[in-house]
Amino acid sequence: MNNPDKKICPSILSADFAILKEEILDVEKSGADIIHCDIMDGSFVPNISFGAKIVSDVNKITDLPLDVHLMINNPENYIEDFFKSGADFISVHYENNFHLNRVINLIKSLGIKSGVVLNPSTSVTVLDYIIEYVDFVLLMSVNPGFGGQKFIPNTLEKISELKEIIDRKNLKCRIEVDGGVGPENIKLLSDAGADMFVCGSSVFGSENRSEVIRLMKESIS
Ligand code: DX5
Numbered sequence: 001m002n003n004p005d006k007k008i009c010p011s012i013l014s015a016d017f018a019i020l021k022e023e024i025l026d027v028e029k030s031g032a033d034i035i036h037c038d039i040m041d042g043s044f045v046p047n048i049s050f051g052a053k054i055v056s057d058v059n060k061i062t063d064l065p066l067d068v069h070l071m072i073n074n075p076e077n078y079i080e081d082f083f084k085s086g087a088d089f090i091s092v093h094y095e096n097n098f099h100l101n102r103v104i105n106l107i108k109s110l111g112i113k114s115g116v117v118l119n120p121s122t123s124v125t126v127l128d129y130i131i132e133y134v135d136f137v138l139l140m141s142v143n144p145g146f147g148g149q150k151f152i153p154n155t156l157e158k159i160s161e162l163k164e165i166i167d168r169k170n171l172k173c174r175i176e177v178d179g180g181v182g183p184e185n186i187k188l189l190s191d192a193g194a195d196m197f198v199c200g201s202s203v204f205g206s207e208n209r210s211e212v213i214r215l216m217k218e219s220i221s
């Protein structure tokens with residue numbers, strides 16, 4: 001029996017964009033819970049991916065919720081565009097936000113889930129005065145910008161630390177982990193307290209996506 005509170009979120013950054021529709025329908029059929037969309041601007045991170053038009057087109061072909069991870073400067077200028085494109089979750093980074101509380105409130109005012117993202121070297125202590133306002137915290141387990149990187153091991157400790165804060169404050173905030181996640185480490189991440197697992201290359205890079213997703217779901221159930 002799968003644990004309904006734990007979500008597998010394939011990142012389409014690792015999909016073949018020439019056949020994006022087939023790729024998404026394939027992971028949907030294979031048991032994905034949420035589609036993760038990585039938005040990169042070539043400024044906050046050293047890579048460019050795609051924008052709201054693609055998210056809107058993806059929304060037309062799948063019933064799965066869309067999780068939009070903004071790795072862009074001035075995210076406040078684009079929140080409404082991504083909301084209109086069908087985002088169900090929008091997360092923004094702590095590191096490039098002077099007015100984090102304002103951006104989080106803007107996302108919440110649209111009636112969708114708001115999240116804050118921390119880079120690997122950013123401490124969870126920076127969340128002290130924002131955590132009560134967010135629906136989820138996304139912990140990066142690689143440096144943002146590219147799929148297919150190696151998992152940074154001290155993220156495990158960070159998940160436990162964050163879980164402790166959430167429990168101590170009696171919050172409903174969920175923990176998402178992103179980067180280098182696959183069947184070999186997902187159980188450890190889940191046991192430490194993570195609820196949402198972003199998987200790019202481990203899912204899209206596999207010949208048998210349903211088997212990889214089944215394996216991961218089995219080890220976190
Ligand atoms: C990295 C992105 C991730 C990435 C995950 O900046 O935020 O979502 O696509 O890819 P894998 O699972 O291959 O590390």
Ligand code: ZN
Pocket residue numbers: 011036037038069178198
């Ligand atoms: Zn991401």
